[in-house]
Each structure stands twice: as C-alpha cells, then as structure tokens.
Amino acid sequence: MFQNAVKALRQGDKTAARFILTRLLENDNKNIKFWLWMTEAVESTNEKIYCLKTVLKLDPANAAAKRGLALLSKVTTTQAIPTTQKTEEELLFQNSRKAFKEGDKSTARRLLGELLKINPKNVTYWLWMSEAAESSSERNYCLQNVLNLDPENLAAKRGLIKLRELPPAKIIQQPQPLVNSFAPQKSALRVHEISSSEKAKILPRKQRISIKKINWYIVFGGIFVALITFIAIFGPAFAPHDPMKENYSLIVDGKIRTPPYKMFDVPGYFLGTDRYGRDLYSRLLYAVRPTMIMVLAVAGVRLLLGVILGLAAGWLEGRKGRFLESLLSTSLSIPVLIAAIFGIYMIGVDKGLWAFIVGLGITGWAETARVVSEQTRAVKTQTFVEAARALGASDRRVLYVHVLRQILSMLWMLLAFEISATLLVSAELGFLGYYIGGGVWIEILDFVTVNVEGLPELGQMLSSALVKISDPAALIIVGSVICMGVLGFNLLGEGLRRQMSNENLRSGNRFGFLTPAIEEWLDDRIFRPASIWVEENRRMVLAIGGLLFISLSGWVVYKTVYIPPIIAETNQLEVAGDHLWASERHDSFGTLYVDFSLDSQPEPIWNLLIPGGPSGRPVVTKDGILIIGGVDKTAVAIDPNGTILWQTQLEAAPIGTPALNAEGNIYIADTNGGITALDPNGNILWRAQVSKGRDATSGPIIDSNGNIYLTIVEDVYAVNPQGEILWRAFAADAYLEEPPRLSPDQKMLYLKNSVFNIETGQRIEVPIGSPDQYTFLDPAYFSGADGKNYYRLGHELIGWQLDGAEVKTEPGITWEHASSVLFTPFEQGVTPNKMFWMFYTTSWTDTRMIWLGSQNLLVGNYRFPYPNGKIIAVGEKGEAYMCGSNGAEVNCINIAPGAETPTWAIDINSREIVIGGVIVPGRLYVSVGNDGLYAFEINETSTP
C-alpha cells in the first residue's frame, strides 16, 4: 500500500496519496516514513509543518524534517496558526475520520461542518464532506466547491463524473442547509463542466468513450439518403417533360422516329424513353416520390406489426404463445403477392398509392415477426434474463429493457430488407399488370389497346422495362436508381447500428448517437419529467391512449372496408319533369344518353298500329305513358300495356317527335308550320301558327323555362309557353330536319353549325375550324352528356368552351375513318364517362358505330349490317341501342363498346323502315313505318 502511495505521489495524485497515507498512519501512528511522505502529500503549508513537526517529535534527529521545516518557515511566517487551534482542528478532523470508519456519517458530517466553519477553503474537508453527504446534490455541491478551490483536483472530478452516471433524484439545486451554515461566497458557484477529453484522462482506460472515428457508413448512407430525399421532394420540378405524355413521333434530323428512343438519340430526351415514348428522365424524377412514400410507409407498418407480434409470439408461453406461433407460420405461408393483389383490389385500385400501401403493409409482416420471435426466444433463455427476473423484474421490464435492446440493433437490417422486399413486390405487381391507380390505356396498334402503368413508380417502371432484354439500357438505369436508394438505407442502417452498438447504448444513452450534452438535457428536461407525469396520471393517459387507438383503428377500418361504387358519378344533365323520354333525342340537350342498361333480350309484348303511321319517336312521361304523333293528324297516348288512353285530332299532320315539358304538357309541331300544345289528358291547350305555310321539319324541344324551340326548314323559332313567338333566327342554307339542341348551361341553342343566344336569338360566333372546311366536313355543335360543349368537325369531336369572346378548345378526338366510311356521322355524342361515340348510317350502306376514348383510343368499331340505321340511345355502359331496316326485316340490337357481337338482337318482321325508338328501364319501344309501335320488355326470366 505504501508503494501505491508513493506511486500516486510520483504521478502527482496528492489526494490519493493522502488518503492512503492517512489510512496507513491510522494503523501505525509512529512511522516516520509515512509522515514524511505525508508532508509531500498534504496541500497547505500548515499541514506540512504539522507533519514535519510530528516527524521531529518522533525522531528529533531527522534531517529531512529539519530541512523541510527550515524551508517552510521562510514562507509561512504569515500563515502561522496557533498550535492550539491547529490541534483542535486536527482533533476534529481525526474524530470525523473516526466517525467515518465507524460508519457514523451524521457525526462525521457534523464534525466536518465545524471544520469547514473554521477553514472553508480546505479542499480535504470538502472532499471528506462529499463522502459524508447523503444526497447526490449535496455531494455535487461539495465537489463543486472543491473544484472552485482547486480546479485541477482529480478526486473531485472523478467524483463528479461518477455522479453524473447516477440518476439524479431531482434537478440539481443548491441544497439549503449547507448554504445557510456556511454562508459561502455570494458570487455564483461556477459549475465545472468536464470536457470529454478531460474525462478521457481521468477515467480508467476501460471506461473511456471511444476516440472519434469517422463512421463512413453513416456518411455515405447519409449522403445517399439525403440525395434520394431531395429528389423525392424537389424532383418533379426538374423534370424537363411531362412524364405521362406519350410521343409517338419525334422529328430527329428531319426524319420521323418512333419510340422507344434509345439513350442520347433524341435531343431533349437524353435518357431515352420507354416503349410508348414517355421520357425516362422525367419519369424517374417523378417516380422517386411515390416510391419512397410507399416503401417507407409499407416498411413502417410491416415493422411495427412484425415487432409487436413477434415479441408476443416469442415471449408468451403456453397456449397463447403456440397460437401466435401458428398464426405466424400460417401468415408466412401465404405468398405475399397474392395476398397483396387481393388486398389492393378489395380496397379499390382507384385509390392509387394508398391502396398499395395498405395492401402491401398488412401482408408480409410475417418475415419480421419470425425474425423477432426467434430472437426473443433466444434472449429469453439467456441467464441474464433469469437473473433479472430473480431480482424481481417484471415481464414488461425485461422485454422493454433487455429484449428490445437486442432487437433494436437488428432493426436497421430489417428495415433495409423490408425496403427491398417491398420494391420487389411492387415490381412483380407491375409486371403482372396491376398498376398503381389502375394504369392508363394506350393504343399500340389499330384497335389494340394495352393497360400500362400510369403513375411512375420505380418498381413498376422496372417491370415495364423488362420487356426487351437485348436493349437493357432503361432497365439498368431504373435498377440503378432503385439500387442506390436501397443502398443508401442499407449503409445508413449499418452505420447507425455501429453507432448504437458503441458504448453509447451501454452508458445509458437512449439514442446512442446524440452527444452527451444533448442527451442529458433531454433526459433532465423532457424525458424524466414526462415519465414522472405519466406515472402519476396513469389512468388518464390510458384513457386518452385508448380513445386515440380506437378512433385511429376505426378510421383505418372505415377507409379500407368501405368500397366506393365502381362506376363513376355522372353529372348528367337534368331532364325537366323527370320524364323518361322527353323529346326526340331523349332530352332537350340532345344527348341520346340513358343512365341504365337493358342487358337481357327483350321479348315483344305488343304492337300497336298508329293512324297514318307514327310521325317520329314516341315520348314517354314519367309514368311510362307513351305519346306519339300519327301522320293521320292525330296524337295518341298509350299506356304501357298497349291500350290507347286518348286520341286527339290535330289541325295538321304532326312531324317528328313530340316534346314534353315539366308539367307533362305535350307540344307537337306540324307540317303546316304550327305548334299544338296539349295537356296530359289530350285536351288541346292552344295552337300557334309559327310560320306561315312552311312545314316544320322537326319536333320541338323544351327548355327549363318551358320555352319551345323548333326547326322550320332553315330557321329556328323560339316560342313561349303561351304560344307567342319569341324570336326567329336563320340557321343554315340547308334543309334541316333535326331539332335544335340546348347547350349544357341552357344559355345557347345549337342547330347544326350555328349557335344562338337562347334569349335573344342572336347568333354567337364560336369559331372552331376554318370556314372552307365546313362544306365537306358537315360541322355541328352539340352537348355532351358530361355537361360540356362539343363540336364535330368532320370525324373529329372537339370539346370547347367560351371564355368571354374567346373559344378554348381541347384536343380533338378522331379516328382513322378513311377506309371505313364515306360520309360524316349522322349522330354523335359523349357519355358522362367521357366516351365519345359517332353513328354513321345511310339508306344504302351498312351502319357503323364508333366509340372513342381519350387520346384517340379506338374503343369499338362495330359494323351493323343494316342500312337505314337509327340510333335509339347510348346506355350506361356505353352500349349502343340501334335499329336498322333492310326492307325485309327490322333488326334492333344492343352492342357494347368493343364487342364483336351484339349483346342481344331483336328481329322484327316488317318491311317498313324504322323511324326511331326509345328505351326506358326494362323496355324498348320502336316505331316502324306503317306498322306502328312495337313494344318489347325484358322478362325477368329471359335468358341473356
């Protein structure tokens, strides 16, 4: 021991030497050598003199002591303290040390208190006081005082370091009693911070925190992840082109080239394009964001579920554990791909990214759970867990403190694995054709369309690039981007794992990679008060937590279980009065659209002869009553069973289809230029002579104010509900035989190539196309059932709207008609789902029906082998109901867009020509030449 003291002194550690020597001297009071060394070890001159004097007392001839005294007396003349007082002090000190040895800390404290009153600057006393102090705050205070007096005091520093590792009971404050009894300096107590470099010198080698070493994994991983995050957030802003725009023909060096474009081939598309001409670089920039969102969200959900369930499965014993274990292995056996497809489609693929996230997240947690459960099981059997339990640790504590720590280090590896697994599944899904959001339809050949991915997403882009293996440039590029992303997370994860596995975790830090200062601040200010508060208000916290959890899970369940209707909402134009068929073209807007379908074959129920033959189509009131004009100057009302309700004589032969207004009044135009108004029971309300002697050439239409509009040869007339003419306007040079149409906002009236203001009859200029095109292209304005204005120019349908005096047009929809039809369409329209259709017919050629989707997608092209075609209506699924007559028979069909054969076909044995037809839910009515009105009904049991 003496050797240690000498060693300590040689190292400069006086305090340690003093301690050791004090003990030695307690045992052997008379050892001169000890006293001599003690002289070296003590701090103050007085003590040195005392020691030397003691030496001389023991050995009056000791030369060293004499020399030392001589030296000291030169210096210490002013510091001479009367012996008695010194001895008293020494006595107190001795007694306090004795009290210490006996374990009587309170006596020791009292004695030391006295001592410190005498000599408050004595470092030794403060050090002993720190030993005697009960609370760590007092200890801290004493040690701080020591450092104040002697900033280099190693013992105090060591003591302070040790203190920091003990959890402080409260935030460190200056303890009151000590302050009062000693009345220290009023100046602020400098709290000494011990820097880590000092710590390194003080602490024994083993405990030293590792010297700063650059963790390259974190550096590179961080760079990659930061780069990916940057692209995810700001990428789309840098994209030079629209990622969804297909470029089928680009002019390079004066030649037209077709996709796919290779890298660096076309200026401006420097990474090339995919098969459909969509720029790869822009798609990449756009793709990172949804990919990262999806991947991180899915990984998060899977890790959360996996860790929770894995912990439970590995920890619980008995029946619960076995149940969870079998649940785990069952979930592990179901291939993620199929479960994911199921999940995504049940949630609804039109929800886009969120369907993918939820579908992929709730399947596939089993891998993580398996790993976690095995790890838990392995940890559970270790001895230290047994030891912890023997010490009384609850299950929760063991799980949280011991097991979770082990798992936490694996977490990064699991995250990296989950990320690449998610990307794999999304690539496979894209490969199989399940695209995020349902994909977009692209026409690749005439009449051949494919569904490819719409929303750019890295996994799906990869799968679509897999096609041509001999030109793998796109594949490698996309693969590299994926690789870089996953690599970044891998590197970052590995780096964090290394960081966390350093001593940081063991020394009690929660996060391991924050600096100790921040860590302490967080601990003191945030975590400790928070956990204390939670402990105290446990019930309230549980209640709030429970509420949050229930509401969150309820919202999640609602979002996933509630499947929205698959068919999109239609913003159908209103038919005034809710009549089933209000005028020639179903409604005054002329849409020919009905929002239902007749899917099964209708069976004939009755056939009624109309006097003189029908003048046009019937109209159907909301009660199902049919009203039709008979060329023999009659108007007939028929009930759904085929019985005539009433028959009224008119002044002149009706023409065209009657019109119904909101109240159910019937308006019929006649060949003598007049309009007759009848009430729903057939009584004539009035007849107005609109134009003198000229035939009306079509049935009327009614707007929502009840005004009546009709075509008379080349003019349009507007008549008010009382029969007075509002205005008349010149429409075209041609002999027009069709009724006008209302614009969707009912502010304009269309007739062929003219637009009129509905109130004044003034012509509105809506210039689309050039006038010299009009002769051959037979243009017409019309309203679409989707509530928009359209214009047909030849075989092209163009959407437009008026912006003040300007006309804004959308790209036209057209098709390659040249080899199929010679004339422009007879009728055209747009369904609420934005399916465009055109109906071609003549009296001597076959009839053709064309359906087009957006971007000129040819959805259907059906050749109906009957001339004299009449389009009855277009139904909810876009299917067309039409009739045609070839002189031997009349054929009516329902043909779905893109189908090769009709859904059903009816043969009517009649040599007459079909005039028109209407469909109402469950029924079809066709007016045929002189053979009157045929009614067909779908029987419930009829075969489709």
Add this chain to the structure above:
Amino acid sequence: MLRFLLRRLALAPVVLVFANFLGYYFAFSIAPVISANNPYSTKVTDLPPVLPEYFNYISKLAQGDFGKTFNGEPVAEAIARVSTASLGLIGIALTLSIGAGILLGRLAVRRNRAGVSTWLTFTSTIGLALPSFYVATLLITFFLFIFLYATSGNSTLIPFQGFGWDAHLILPVLALTFQPTVKIAQVTGGLLSEELEKQYVTASLSFGHSFENIKNKFAFRSILAPILLTVASSLRLMIAELIIIERLFNWPGLGRLIASALSIGARSQDLLSPPLIAALLTVLVAIFLFIDLLATSLSRLIDPRLRAET
C-alpha cells in the same frame, strides 16, 4: 419435440384447405372487380354466390378432376411439370448459396479483433441492395456485350434464355444465388464472431484445440439454428422472385404459370380462373409450410436451447 411436430402437422391440412378456398374465393371475386375497373371490358359483373360453386369444385376434385388450364392441359399435370422445373432451379441455387455463404462467412471471421472482416460487411451491405432481377439484368447485359465483342456476334457461349438442365442453368442460378449467398455469409459471419467471444472458446483454445477447428466445428454448431432460419427466409424470397426471373430467362416454371394466371393481360377467359388459382395457391402454401416446418423442426432438433418450451 414430437408434440411440437405433431401439433404443426395437425395444423397443416387446415391451412391447406383454407388456402384452397382463399385462392378460389380470391379468383372468383376479383375478376369482376378487375373488369369493372376496365371501362372497355365486356364481362358480366354480377356474381353467383361462392359456396355452391366452391362445393361444385370440391366434388370435382374428389373425382380427381382438377380443372384445366388454358391450353387444355389438366392442372395437375401442368403444376407437376412446372414445379419440377422451378424446384430444380431453386434447389441448385440454394445449395450453392448455402455452401458459398457459409464458406465466406467463416472466412470473414477475424481472429485478432472481435467482429467480421470489413470486406464482408461492405459486400453484404451492397449485396442486400441488389435485388435478384437487377443482378439478372446486369448479368445478361454483361454477358451479352462480352460475347458480342468476343465472338463478334456469331454465337453466345452461354445461352441467355430458355430451358434446359445444362448451360441454360448458369445465368438464372447466378442471378438467384447472389443475394442469398451474401445474406447467409453476413449472418454466419456475425453470429460466428459473436460466438467466438464466449468463454468456452477461450477455454477450448487454452486446452489446445486449434482455432480453425473450434471455428468450423464447435462454435459453428452452436449457430446452426439461426442460419437455418436465414436459409428458410432466403428460400421464401427466392420463390417470390421466381416470377420475374423466369420471365427474364424464359424458364418454364412455377413463376411463369402464376404470372400467366394472375396477369391482367392474360386472355380474357383464362384470367383468374378459380380452379387454377386455387390449385396454385395450395401448392405454394404447401411449399412454404413445408419449408417452415422443416426449418423450425430442424432448428429445434439441432439447438437444445430452443427446445426449452413447447
């Protein structure tokens, strides 16, 4: 141990039946959903109730009629044919990756300092980031360009695509083994280096056993169980990757059958035909269950620590 095995085996038929029904129900109910999302399809979208159809299917099963695929080939034959192709490929790939992985893992354990050699951590970090289909495309490109330049486009020394238990195997197997090898190597290395820190190793060393002997025999036996589980999970991953790999290399295996059954671009009457999907799902679930059972049973057999309960 026996109880554990029996318990698991008892569960298996239940799971298989459930998987069969799930596959059937899935194919049954999803076809109209998919065609409804397709505005241009003409399929009827209302469904008859599932259970009578399912019992119909089950009764046909009992008579041995598993239904037909689109080629008219009976499902049982089709699945048998593709399974042999796929499982052969996977078997070869797995064996190679286990061998190479363990070898590399052992090599990477350092003697002097605790831990795994840097080259392994580095390689595995990068390797985990390379999915097998990416590796496959890199390989193809690489060999394509090499042979284009080496043989001036006349012939390819290694065939790129196609089926055959010969040189056709090389590229697919290479693509499949890369990631599992790296993963197994990393796990082996990590576990082994941790194991070598334990006291019994020090004791053995002081008794005179050579380090190599301890590393390869004694310490290795202690870590066999977790390695088995890693192998099992790599196997599962390999089966999941089959779909893309088989498409890339034109290998007529299970993945291609699944792809053709599930893919939206399939011919309309074959898309998601319930008997085929039910049979496929049952086969897949059976394979996974078997792997799982084998892995956990073997690991419990090898490692007594895991036998503690249940």
